[in-house]
Amino acid sequence: MAREAVTLPDYWxxxxxxxxxxxxxxxxxxxxxxxxxxxxxxxxEWLGSPRTVLELGSAEGTxxxxxxxxxxxxxxxxxSDFQIARARRWWADVPGLRFVHAEVxxxxxxxxxTYDAVFSMWGAVxxxxxxxxxxxxxxxxxxxxxxxxxxxEPIEGFEGPYAMYxxxxxxRKLPFVRWSYGPEWWAGLLQRTGFTDIDAHxxxxxxxxxxxxxxxxARRTG
Numbered sequence: 254m255a256r257e258a259v260t261l262p263d264y265w266x267x268x269x270x271x272x273x274x275x276x277x278x279x280x281x282x283x284x285x286x287x288x289x290x291x292x293x294x295x296x297x298e299w300l301g302s303p304r305t306v307l308e309l310g311s312a313e314g315t316x317x318x319x320x321x322x323x324x325x326x327x328x329x330x331x332x333s334d335f336q337i338a339r340a341r342r343w344w345a346d347v348p349g350l351r352f353v354h355a356e357v358x359x360x361x362x363x364x365x366x367t368y369d370a371v372f373s374m375w376g377a378v379x380x381x382x383x384x385x386x387x388x389x390x391x392x393x394x395x396x397x398x399x400x401x402x403x404x405x406e407p408i409e410g411f412e413g414p415y416a417m418y419x420x421x422x423x424x425r426k427l428p429f430v431r432w433s434y435g436p437e438w439w440a441g442l443l444q445r446t447g448f449t450d451i452d453a454h455x456x457x458x459x460x461x462x463x464x465x466x467x468x469x470x471a472r473r474t475g
Contacts, residue, residue, distance in 0.1 A: 279343035285319045287374055287403040288466040294456050297323070299470065300401055303369030307393070309357050310376020314340035314350075321350035328366070332356055332377070357381055361389035370399040379404040379431055382414070383439075387446050394473040400448065406455045406465040407433040436467065443471045 285297040300306070303325060308317050311329035313336070321327045330353045331337050337354040344350055353360065357377045371390050373379070378386060379402075390400055412434045419427040434442075436453035443451050448471035455465045 277339070280313050280315055282315045282318050282322075285316055287468065288456060288458075289375070289405070289464070290459055290466075293459050294466065294468070299468075300370055300372060301399055303399065305366075305368045305370075305395075307366075307368045307371045308376070309371065309373040309378055310380070311340065311352065312336050312376070314344050314352065316374060317350055317352075318344055318347055321347050325349065327351070328353055328368070330355055330357060330360055330377070358385060358389055361386075361393050364393065367393055367395050368398060369395050370401065372400070373402040373404075375404050376402075378402045379433070380429060382432055383434070383442060387442055391446050391448070391473050396473065396475055398473045399470065400443075400473070401470045402467075403469070404467050405433070406467045407435050412438060436469070439467075439469045443469075447474055448472060449474050 284292070286292070286294065287296075287299060288294040297319065300320075305326045306317075306320055306328070308320075308327065308329045311317050311331045312333075314329055317327045317329035317340075326349045328351050329340065331340070332355075334354050337352050340352050344352075358381065371394060387400070394400065414430050414432045416428055416430045419429050436455060439453040440451050443453070451469075451471040453467075453469045453471075456468050457465045
């Protein structure tokens with residue numbers, strides 16, 4: 254059985270490493286895109302117009318910056334202290350943006366904050382057991398609040414948790430677990446958890462031979 258403890262913060266410390274000399278410059282803040290293909294699929298409009306937003310797995314923080322610069326109050330959460338420290342350094346002058354270093358379930362269990370929207374773009378929802386995570390998200394959403402996520406579509410016939418080494422098969426062991434499920438599974442979980450207006454589907458890649466994107470969106474009732 255997959256164990257959440259397998260996923261190490263150290264793996265995320267290595268995500269998008271700095272290759273050059275000297276201080277790493279802030280990355281360019283580009284378009285807000287849910288898929289792995291530039292210019293493909295919906296943009297920020299798929300999130301609606303929330304006032305308060307929580308991002309799960311913010312990494313470099315560029316998507317959170319886009320939302321904060323549009324006037325939203327954004328809390329950006331990441332498991333990696335390195336990623337959070339780097340993002341705070343880069344985006345310290347962006348109003349309405351706060352970076353938090355925490356494990357996602359721990360944060361949702363202990364915070365008293367609630368949000369109009371919670372989202373994950375290839376982020377923490379992909380790397381946390383959704384049976385444990387989604388009920389926690391529901392408790393932190395305001396009435397009518399939106400959960401939105403995207404990640405790679407599952408491999409047909411191989412849904413569920415699976416572990417792998419994040420840095421290939423050489424060097425230090427940096428294992429992590431992904432939980433990968435299809436649209437029907439996600440729709441069932443969200444319905445059981447009290448969500449409505451559920452939209453769960455795979456958006457095909459521009460080239461139908463390439464990997465598509467799982468897109469999930471739903472609203473909290475009550």
